[in-house]
Amino acid sequence: EAGVAQSPRYKIIEKRQSVAFWCNPISGHATLYWYQQILGQGPKLLIQFQNNGVVDDSQLPKDRFSAERLKGVDSTLKIQPAKLEDSAVYLCASSLTGSRPPGEQYFGPGTRLTVT
């Protein structure tokens, strides 16, 4: 079974520029998550989708971050404009269901963003 795919793997941009990350979850997984992982810390949930609807975006900085999941499959996370503190690894994960409580999540390799 193919895993969670993410692109690009690395991105370097200047502050105030925009950037977009793409994620393709495991086929058939209804729930998709975007996490931000700052160096030396654990992942922090930014947004959770159940199919193409948003379940939780309470920690998404909505003034600069946006995300969408069209047709309930692929997802895109955008930052505009980027700040220095956005430098981090952005992880996409998926799970078969959006069960409560949450079960096992499958993670992609992540996109390492450096903002200069």
Next chain:
Amino acid sequence: SQQGEEDPQALSIQEGENATMNCSYKTSINNLQWYRQNSGRGLVHLILIRSNEREKHSGRLRVTLDTSKKSSSLLITASRAADTASYFCATARAGGTSYGKLTFGQGTILTVHP
């Protein structure tokens, strides 16, 4: 804020030794999960233990959960160099506005020397 806090922050051992990592949390949970992250990679799920379970095994992994102390431990027996990674605990709260969300700790960096 992070729900789980791992201890120690870093652990260095020799191949063949056992490694023990601890996780403490603050609120009631439904389950607790452990993940491994190799350098430059995504996280890999290791094991899930529910709040009504006290111990769980998977291969060389043994996880315990003490809900009265709000703590969990991950034991890796007979460690190998390939076990070198960061290990994170993640908690699923039992209720409240965060129900349905995993909250990760800061992680323990394990280094196994050959």
